[in-house]
Amino acid sequence: MTSQCPACGARWENGRTCQDNFYQMLFWENENPANGVVHHLMVLCYHLQHPHLYSEDGLGYALGLLKEMLVEEKSPAEIRNQKRKTVDSGRRNWKVTARPESKGSYRNPVHWSMRAADVVAAGEEQYIEQVKTWARSVYKDLQTAENL
Numbered sequence: 641m642t643s644q645c646p647a648c649g650a651r652w653e654n655g656r657t658c659q660d661n662f663y664q665m666l667f668w669e670n671e672n673p674a675n676g677v678v679h680h681l682m683v684l685c686y687h688l689q690h691p692h693l694y695s696e697d698g699l700g701y702a703l704g705l706l707k708e709m710l711v712e713e714k715s716p717a718e719i720r721n722q723k724r725k726t727v728d729s730g731r732r733n734w735k736v737t738a739r740p741e742s743k744g745s746y747r748n749p750v751h752w753s754m755r756a757a758d759v760v761a762a763g764e765e766q767y768i769e770q771v772k773t774w775a776r777s778v779y780k781d782l783q784t785a786e787n788l
């Protein structure tokens with residue numbers, strides 16, 4: 641039985657959902673801590689392809705984060721330090737995660753060239769490289785759809 645992800649358009653072969661693939665990637669990171677270097681990038685890509693998991697403000701924030709990590713090549717630690725003042729949940733007056741009245745969505749539909757399932761299909765050996773490739777493709781696809 642094959643169905644399709646309403647958010648990213650992936651085909652769910654044999655009932656294997658995007659979330660199942662997300663958990664598989666987290667498992668590889670837990671199992672082999674070296675894989676954790678791309679943790680932030682992976683979580684970001686997964687959520688950007690499922691933007692309803694973010695609030696509207698959260699999605700805008702995440703898009704900025706992707707740009708900083710890819711284009712400006714900042715490390716998660718640098719970004720954390722720099723944003724500490726503005727993003728500390730106590731000081732921030734908006735929420736990152738979706739609420740019933742605020743769910744992230746894109747202006748224009750996006751055709752994703754790579755998804756969580758593709759990263760998982762390539763296997764654990766390729767994991768770090770695949771996540772980096774995935775992130776670049778997410779950025780490019782968002783640009784192509786004029787959502788950036």
Ligand SMILES: [Zn+2]
Nearest residue numbers: 645648650658
């Ligand atoms: Zn999906």
